[in-house]
Amino acid sequence: MVADQVDSRKTRSNNRQQQILDAAMTVFLKKGFSGSTTKEIAKEAGVAEGTIFRYFKTKKDLLLELASPGIVQSLADTMEGTSGQSDEVILKAILTNRLEVFNQNRELVQLLIAEARFHPEIKEQFVERIVLRAAAVMQRFMTERVAAGDFKDMDPKILTGALVGMMGFFVLWKEFLLADKYVDFNSETVIDSVIEVFLNGVRNKEKGEDDENKA
Amino acid sequence: MVADQVDSRKTRSNNRQQQILDAAMTVFLKKGFSGSTTKEIAKEAGVAEGTIFRYFKTKKDLLLELASPGIVQSLADTMEGTSGQSDEVILKAILTNRLEVFNQNRELVQLLIAEARFHPEIKEQFVERIVLRAAAVMQRFMTERVAAGDFKDMDPKILTGALVGMMGFFVLWKEFLLADKYVDFNSETVIDSVIEVFLNGVRNKEKGEDDENKA
DNA sequence: TATAAAAGTGAGTACTCACTCATGATTAAT
DNA sequence: ATTAATCATGAGTGAGTACTCACTTTTATA
Numbered sequence: 001m002v003a004d005q006v007d008s009r010k011t012r013s014n015n016r017q018q019q020i021l022d023a024a025m026t027v028f029l030k031k032g033f034s035g036s037t038t039k040e041i042a043k044e045a046g047v048a049e050g051t052i053f054r055y056f057k058t059k060k061d062l063l064l065e066l067a068s069p070g071i072v073q074s075l076a077d078t079m080e081g082t083s084g085q086s087d088e089v090i091l092k093a094i095l096t097n098r099l100e101v102f103n104q105n106r107e108l109v110q111l112l113i114a115e116a117r118f119h120p121e122i123k124e125q126f127v128e129r130i131v132l133r134a135a136a137v138m139q140r141f142m143t144e145r146v147a148a149g150d151f152k153d154m155d156p157k158i159l160t161g162a163l164v165g166m167m168g169f170f171v172l173w174k175e176f177l178l179a180d181k182y183v184d185f186n187s188e189t190v191i192d193s194v195i196e197v198f199l200n201g202v203r204n205k206e207k208g209e210d211d212e213n214k215a
Numbered sequence: 216m217v218a219d220q221v222d223s224r225k226t227r228s229n230n231r232q233q234q235i236l237d238a239a240m241t242v243f244l245k246k247g248f249s250g251s252t253t254k255e256i257a258k259e260a261g262v263a264e265g266t267i268f269r270y271f272k273t274k275k276d277l278l279l280e281l282a283s284p285g286i287v288q289s290l291a292d293t294m295e296g297t298s299g300q301s302d303e304v305i306l307k308a309i310l311t312n313r314l315e316v317f318n319q320n321r322e323l324v325q326l327l328i329a330e331a332r333f334h335p336e337i338k339e340q341f342v343e344r345i346v347l348r349a350a351a352v353m354q355r356f357m358t359e360r361v362a363a364g365d366f367k368d369m370d371p372k373i374l375t376g377a378l379v380g381m382m383g384f385f386v387l388w389k390e391f392l393l394a395d396k397y398v399d400f401n402s403e404t405v406i407d408s409v410i411e412v413f414l415n416g417v418r419n420k421e422k423g424e425d426d427e428n429k430a
Numbered sequence: 431t432a433t434a435a436a437a438g439t440g441a442g443t444a445c446t447c448a449c450t451c452a453t454g455a456t457t458a459a460t
Numbered sequence: 461a462t463t464a465a466t467c468a469t470g471a472g473t474g475a476g477t478a479c480t481c482a483c484t485t486t487t488a489t490a
Binding site: 031033034035114117152158159161164166167169170173189190193194196197200201202203 | 247376383388413415
Binding site: 252264267274 | 447
């Protein structure tokens with residue numbers, strides 16, 4: 001008890017706020033927003049219940065702060081400036097990066113997805129700031145390739161969906177449904193396989209010039 | 216009020232239980248399990264709050280009953296007995312059927328996925344009775360094709376994941392993230408595209424006999 | 431060190447929750 | 461019509477909830 005107090009005093013002046021947010025995240029993840037109590041959050045943070053309300057007007061404000069633009073932002077503006085390289089390299093860079101960014105913010109994303117259904121503001125932010133941005137980057141890539149005739153003439157949105165879906169499946173599988181019981185996928189193997197299947201699936205190997213693809 | 220009472224009396228003896236379950240489902244979907252109150256469920260069902268507890272010992276029992284084997288079962292044993300037909304036809308049959316079954320039980324599945332995180336019993340049942348079964352059927356198909364040399368020599372689990380993921384993406388997109396804002400996909404188009412991409416992606420077009428694929 | 435401001439506390443408050451139970455209504459059987 | 465059994469009710473109950481506030485402790489300033 002005393003030791004805890006000393007410990008928490010150390011991080012005192014800079015960010016008690018962050019300390020509470022971290023605790024809220026932990027508890028929300030474990031019990032969900034509605035299932036969590038401010039009492040438990042306080043305990044997890046090592047502060048008195050009243051202290052929470054010095055920093056956040058309401059319990060819901062805690063959740064909204066977790067989903068605030070500042071934090072969420074970092075997910076989006078990550079991948080830019082890959083050009084003049086092979087599709088395999090570009091896609092691998094994109095997917096690897098996405099997966100990395102996702103893994104870093106895994107818990108937050110998990111929480112936001114879970115609560116999005118009940119809090120329109122969160123849903124809005126999540127879709128606008130993460131999903132659509134991320135999709136836009138990839139969609140631009142798809143559109144280019146289709147226009148160049150390298151990929152089949154399909155709706156870029158469907159192409160994006162196919163790739164994101166394949167990748168997303170393995171991520172979600174791991175995250176939500178508990179992997180180990182079924183199988184534990186190796187990240188790089190999965191990425192390579194996904195890219196291979198995808199590129200083979202969408203590349204044009206039409207009449208005339210089929211030599212280009214062999215190399 | 217009186218009319219409601221008369222109405223509910225009609226369905227009285229056979230299944231007041233079902234009436235309450237339906238209401239619980241509706242409310243759980245809208246507010247989540249923790250966010251729902253028995254009072255609201257009672258109101259939705261058109262019965263007194265106490266009546267709920269004549270049929271279900273606790274609020275949680277309502278949730279568990281919704282996820283009970285009987286109901287959940289119907290999702291699994293649907294697709295069997297397609298053989299001797301082309302991959303395209305088989306896969307289209309599978310995917311179309313899965314999508315149909317999913318759409319019929321959409322709300323239930325949505326609810327189960329949402330609550331699985333907080334209720335191990337539900338998660339267990341969901342994974343065992345739905346996911347693994349459905350996966351098994353598809354995985355058998357993949358294993359066969361790989362063994363026959365028609366598909367690339369990849370882990371059948373990854374192949375299954377790739378296909379399910381592509382398909383799942385569009386379904387989840389629609390369900391969880393609100394489609395219309397972004398785009399509304401036509402089911403058949405999506406299925407056809409997914410199959411095309413998948414088959415092109417995983418089929419063997421090795422040296423030697425490339426005539427087979429042309430047709 | 432004295433003093434004001436800021437930060438932290440936790441018992442208290444008003445309220446909501448899941449669940450109970452004494453009572454009333456409906457049905458079935460004679 | 462009488463009785464007994466079942467079904468339905470909703471005010472009531474205690475446990476717990478988010479949030480407040482009178483108070484204490486810590487920090488900053490002189």
